[in-house]
Amino acid sequence: DGGITQSPKYLFRKEGQNVTLSCEQNLNHDAMYWYRQDPGQGLRLIYYSQIVNDFQKGDIAEGYSVSREKKESFPLTVTSAQKNPTAFYLCASSEYNEQFFGPGTRLTVL
């Protein structure tokens, strides 16, 4: 099956810990994205990457980091500097005129 996979589906973190969310795609898309979704606020862009070894900050990049060493993979690290990390995180990829989304990871800070 072609598509985007995110893991884990649910993730629990203690305060002060860094965690990494996985995103993999086999659609051969150049562009990949990370969004954060909070209730009533829609999607907010954290980081995006248009090509391997390159990425740009989105609207809410503080407290997050990414890497893009392979075309298929775009992991997101939520660092301890992110003050309110509890949210639903969505990864997406795109080619020209459409974005495709993964199933999401729900992160909860205990």
Add this chain to the structure above:
Amino acid sequence: AQSVAQPEDQVNVAEGNPLTVKCTYSVSGNPYLFWYVQYPNRGLQFLLKYITGDNLVKGSYGFEAEFNKSQTSFHLKKPSALVSDSALYFCAVREGNNFNKFYFGSGTKLNVKP
């Protein structure tokens, strides 16, 4: 600046009645417009898109959307709503000068009552 507005947080409609979910946009250059649907704890699913051509775009699950350039709107419609259409709907626009950047509205929750 590029932006998308969904003026209604929630839309309630009875099953069998027509539904409309509103979206207006602001974008430099020609707009590339999209509608997505999200079910609880799931990713977004693509419904339809407008790139060019006919102003009425048909998409998945019987949904359609009408592009109106003068009103900068792209409202989502369906002639007869189903209870299973109840979900969160997002309108999105692609940035004109950067084809890899998308802007999303805040979402509209559609409730279809039996």
